[in-house]
Amino acid sequence: MWNRPALAFFSLAFALTAHAAGPERVEARIATAADPAQQYALFVPKDAGANAPLLIVLDPRGRAVATRDFVIEAARARGWIVMSSWQSRSDTDEAVTLRALDALWKESARYPHDARRVYLAGMSGTAKTLWVVAPKLHVAGLLGSAGGRPPELPPLTRNAPAFQGFTGMSDFNHREMFALDAALAGVGTPHRLDVSPGGHGWPPVEAFADALAWFDLQAMRSGRMPRDAAFIEQRFSACTTAADAGFDALERWRLQAQCVRDFEGLRDVAALRTNVDALEKSSDVARLRSQDDKLAADERRYARRFDAWRERFGRRFVEGLEQPPLPLNESLRQLQIATLRKRAADADPRVAASAQRLLAWVHAAAAFYLPAQFDAKGDHNRAVALGDLAEATAPVDDAE
Template sequence: MARWSALLLYFWLAWPGAAHAQASAGEIVAKRATLAEPDQQYSLFLPGGYGADKRWPVLIILDARGRGEQILRLATDGARARGWIVISSYQSQSDVDENITLRALQALLRETGQRYAYDPKRIYLAGFSGTAKTLWTQVDPLRNVIAGMIGCGGGRPPELGALRRAPPAFFGIAGTQDFNYQEMHDLDQDLARIGATRRLDVFDGPHSWPEAAVFTEAIAWLDLMAMRQGRMPRDEAWIDEQFAARQAASDRAQGLQRWRQLEQLARDFDGLRETHALRASADALASQPSVRGALEEASRLRADERRSSARLEDWIQRIGSRDMGGRRNAPPDVPTALRELRIASLQELSRDANPAVADSAQRRLAYIKAATGSYIPARYEAAEPEVARALLQIALAIDPGLPAVHWRLARVLARLGEADAAFEELQAARRLGYVNLEDMKSDRAWAALRSDPRWPAALAPIAERR
């Protein structure tokens, strides 16, 4: 499924089919099943004035947790302003079999062709974290289908090799404290190397989707690129408005931020408006000591983050190693692990008065928490739950306010037969607002707790909340 036939997709998408739309324009449809595959569902927004008399751009969102309507709502302001259809999957997933997300994408592309009056020159895809990475596997198979992508918090997988030709227009997004922040900057540099149409917006925040305003900006930017590329007619008055607003924003910025905005402004409006003065201003600003110093600081922090990542990878290799007799090393000791990973030092740096230093430390801490609280324990949970328990305890020692980690630790403790501790962790997860009722009902990891008299009480408040 990962390498679809472009010809097959062409026949799915070649003839817009608006006859089955049957939804109120300007309103959100919370959940709808696809015509061809009822087990594939999505949330839908049709713009005001939607009808079969014209062709409409489409944005397909593939969230990392299949939060269809929740994530669709982030895009509706921009879609309403620019007249876009938005379709957001309930089945897309990150950190699982990639084919799950690919099947969701396949189903929604087919649904677009069968059900909506879409513009075949203007189909766009958006993904977050692992689903953003998955989109890059489809750039070549769907090169003649998609006009652009929005990728948040997840870069292009290195196993795909070096980019050799420009992909569709790409709007990248990263939070200042996102553990994939540097990955997104690396991708932006790689796209610059091959002359791709690209933009990278950074918001203040962690590994997450941004607020709706960034989605609005992304949709407007993709419209601007469509006008520049001839995919839609130019709206000269709107281009003037965008140009003036972006210039005003760059005038309010300072130092490195102003330089980056001027560089982006000149790239975005090249061929649409006169940009020589913008490039001259950006070049002059780049020579100023404050900007050079900020760029040097960013380079130093990037190097620090790479060293921290390498240290974590070495540590992970050690905990997974065996002695000459094939025996597993003892599970990691929490105080020793915190010391070896330099957690106290990073926590101190995360409070630094310099925001760039503080954000860099937050990114390193976030990466360690993600590794010890999710990605690495998943390798050990079933076969070696003692190791998974130690890893999860390390994550909670760094940050006890991680609800999903408390829940995962409860699963592991249930496997180990430690019922009292497992129920304590379930309560902690519930207090912090995280539950997975379906897993608790179906997964064998919880088997040891299901005969416990406390089990119904553990489920009851979760069921009520849902």
């Protein structure tokens, strides 16, 4: 799936042109000087100067204005510049997104900003691309939604950039986002993972405000931004309030532990750490962790079931004779769709979300990934037959 072209074409020069601070700018489409075929939507806050952080957004469908507008209010409040690509894409040759990023990276020299505080944002496939370019560009942080780190990359090291991750409870990439969060914890790099109720896509608008604030906190910790005691206290209060509202004991423990990690070295977190340690030892957390481990194992087993179905569904010739596609009822039986539908409505939110993730993955495969593969092979009958399976597995919320 991942085509890894060389990154040598990236220009890492980051010379800033001198521009005087001025009025706010909001523009829908600007062609880059280095590559006019590459365009972007822009937000520059009022009086932005050489200390302004910069966020480059790479949407998987090139929805430049929509994704810029997800973050525009937070950027206005925190003084961030935002550039959002019209040409970035997921699920195609990765060179497409690399070209878009290269053009915006060079174009960013037009806008005075802090070269130590450049951040990249991506979703799904473009979130994975962030990890490809980060070692070359030496960015301060990555914002990745619904897409983890490609497994073929070298192991993570402690100098990985600060990472703000997002996933939905019914996101089919939910597990890989938690795996990435655990890997980042293992090497000790700053990391945060926020979970929303939705599916595969960008997080809610308010989550972007939290993300920019979190990056500002990391900049204060690293000395790239002056410390603001009032801001730190406001964010700590917001963090602990959100943690206390977690939907069960395991989520409250995870979020409280995240607050400890976020504010270590910025303020006193001893009392909160005591609460975290006590909650971790509770019977409720132990029970829920055991349940979640079982659900994760169930999802891995289902992945093997899906692979077996896909192999059978894709078997076009048997002993030289062309075979028709599997009937829909046989695919539904092999994939246990009725059982998943029932579990997706379970009163237990963790059980329901697990089934919703599996349904979402089957739906994405049947609606998009597999038809493209069969069409590329000239097997249009199977591509068409997948339409009924896509309809039968459509999740309630299809965010991307």
